[in-house]
Amino acid sequence: MHYLLITVTICYLLSSAGYFAYLFAQHRTLYRVALGCIAAGALLHTVMIVAAFAGSGYFPARNLPQTLSLAAWAVACSFVALQLRLRLKVLGIFAAPLAAVAMLAASHLPGAAVASEPVLKGFWLTFHVIAIFLGEAALALAAGAGVLYLLQEHAIKAKKMGFFFKRLPSLELLDATGYSCIVAGFTLLTVGLVVGLVYAKMVWGRFWSWDPKEVWTGITWLLYAALLHERLMVGWRGRRAAIMAIVGFGALMFTFLGVNFFLSGHHGDFTKW
C-alpha cells in the first residue's frame, strides 16, 4: 500500500514537472507526457482507494492523510476529465502541483487512529464524500482558470505581450473553462450536500446540526450560488467572475481545512492527525 502511495505521488510530481517544462518550452511531447503521468497517477490512485476501502470496510476519508489523498485524487480525476472536453492544457500547471502537494502532505503526516463507528459506513456516506470532493476539485480548477484569466487579461489590458500572453489561450476559453468547472462543481457539491443532509436525518434524526463545517459549507455554497445567479441573470463574466471563483476557492479551502483546525465539530475527526 505504501509503495502505491509513493508511486502515485511520483506520478503527480512528474506531471507537475512536465507541465512546467511545457509552459516554458511549449513542446507538445512534454504536455503529452505530463498528461499521461497525471492520468496514470489518477488510475493508480483509484486502485489504491478501492483497495483501502475493500481492506477496512470504511471509505478512506477518516483522518487527515486519507482526506488529503482523496482531495488529490479528486483534483487529478476532474482535471483529466476536463482535458477530455476542453483541452485547456496550461491548467495543468495548477492542477498537477495541487494534487502533488496534497499527496506529499498525505504521505508525510502520521495517520491518526481512526474511529470505527458504524455510522461512518454505508453507500450514502461514500456517495456524500465522493460527490463533495469531486465538486470541490472542480471548483479548485475553476479558481485555477480564474488566476490564468486574470494573468491573461492583465497582459492584454496593459499591452505587455510577455511571457504569459503567448502561452495562455484566449480569454474566452479561460472564462468558458472556469464557468464549466463552476457549474460542474456546484452541481456535485449540491448533490453531495443534499445526500449528507438526508444521511444526517437518517443517523442523527436531524438534517442540520449547526456543526461549523456545515455552516461554512453553507456559506461557500451560497457564494457560488450567488456567482452563478449573477452570471445567468446579468451576465457576470470575465474579470469579476474570475475574482469570485478565486474568492470562492479561498472560502472552500477554509471550509475544507481551516474549520477543522480552528473550530470543532462532528466532521473534525476526519482531519485529525
Place this chain on the structure above:
Amino acid sequence: MPDIVLLGLNHKTAPVELRECLAFSSDETVAASDILRKEPAIRELMLYSTCNRIEFLMVTEHREEVVGAAKRFIADFHGIPVQQFDRALYINTGDEAVRHVFRVASSLDSMMVGEPQILGQIKEAYFTATRQKTSGVILNRLLHRAFFVAKRVRTETGIGDHAVSISYAAIELGRKIFGSLEGKKALLIGAGEMAELAVEHLLRQKAGEILVANRTFENAVALADRFGGKAIAFEEITDSLERVDIIISSTGSPKPIITRDQVKGRIRRRRNRPLFFIDIAVPRDIDPRINRLTNTYVYDIDDLKGVIEENIEERNREAVKAERIVDEAVVHFRRWLDSLDVTPTIVALRKKVQRIAAAEIEKTLKGLGHLDEKDRRAIVRMQEVTVNKILHDPTIFLKRNGCHGDNAVYLDVVRKLFRLDESSEN
C-alpha cells in the same frame, strides 16, 4: 565533380530601381531558361525572380565559364551593361550556395523574416524548371530538401507565428480575446487601407455581420457593399455597440467618436460580453479611458506598433533556431552530394552485397556440420566469385559512365535501388 553555383542579387545588395530593371516575369523566366540551357557548361538550371530577389541556380563543372555566361545573358536579355549590376551580384558555390537556397526557401533571407510567400514562389519556379526539364538529379534533390527544411523551420520554430502587420496584429489580438472570431460582429467606422485590410482578415476568419458607418452615408453604403455588410448612420453607432464585438475605427475626426460614457452605458446591456476597439486613427477616435472599463479592450495605432515590434524581435530570436536547422540540412546535403562520386558508391555497393552473401554462407555452413574444411572453402570461394561476377557489369558501367555524360543520375539510382544511404539520411 559537378558543383552548385548560385548567382543573384536581392533587396540587401540592390536597390529597388535595379531590381525592377533586372526582374523576369514568369513568361520571361521560361524564355530565359530556354536560352540559357543551350549553354553547354550549364548542366542543370533554375531561375527565380521575385520582387526582392533575382537568382540563377546552376549545376556545372566549369564554374567561371558559367558565371560569365550568366552575367552576359542578364546584360543581353535586359539590355543593361554588366558593370551596372555587377557590384550588386553575389556568387555562391558549393555549401554556401546550398545554404543560401535553404535560407531563401525558409524565409530567413527575406526582407520580413518569416513571411510565407517566398516558399510558394520558389516552388512555382521549381515546377517551371521541371516542366522545362532544366533541373536534374542534383537540383531536384536540392529543392526537395529546401522544401523539407522550410517546412521544418515553419513547424519547429515560431518564425512565422507572430503578426508583423498592423491589421493582422489586431486580428491576432482579437483571437486572444474572443478565441474564435467566427460569427463575431464588427463595426467599421470611417475608411482607410489598414482598417479595410483588417475587415478583410476578419471576413477570412468567418466573422459575422459587418456594419459600416461613415459621415457620408453614401461612402458607408459603398464600403458595406464591398464587404457584404450593412451601412448604418453615424448617429446609430452608440446603439450598435450593443450588437457588435469588434470596432475598427479610422476616421479623420479631430475629436473622439466614441466616449467612455457611451460605452459604459452599454456594457450591462451587452451582458458583459467583451468589446474590442481597434483605433487606427490619428488623432484617436476612441477615448483611451475605455480600456479601463471591464471586459473592454482598446488598442490604438501605437499599441499595435508596439506589438509588432515585439513580434519582429521574437521572429529574429526564432530565426537563430532556424539557422541551426539549415546548418544541419547543409551537412546532410553535402554528404549526399559526395556520395555521388563514383568510388564511394562502388565501394558501398560491393560491401553491401558481400555482407549479405557472407552472412548467408555463415548461416548455411553452420547447419552443415558434416562438411570438411575443403568443402567449406570451396563453397566460400564459390560465393566470392559469384559476388564478383554479379558486380562486374554494374561496376564497369558506373566507372565508364563517369568519363562522359551525367552519371549523377545513375549513381543516385544505384544508391536508391540498393538502399545504400539507409544510415546517413532519412
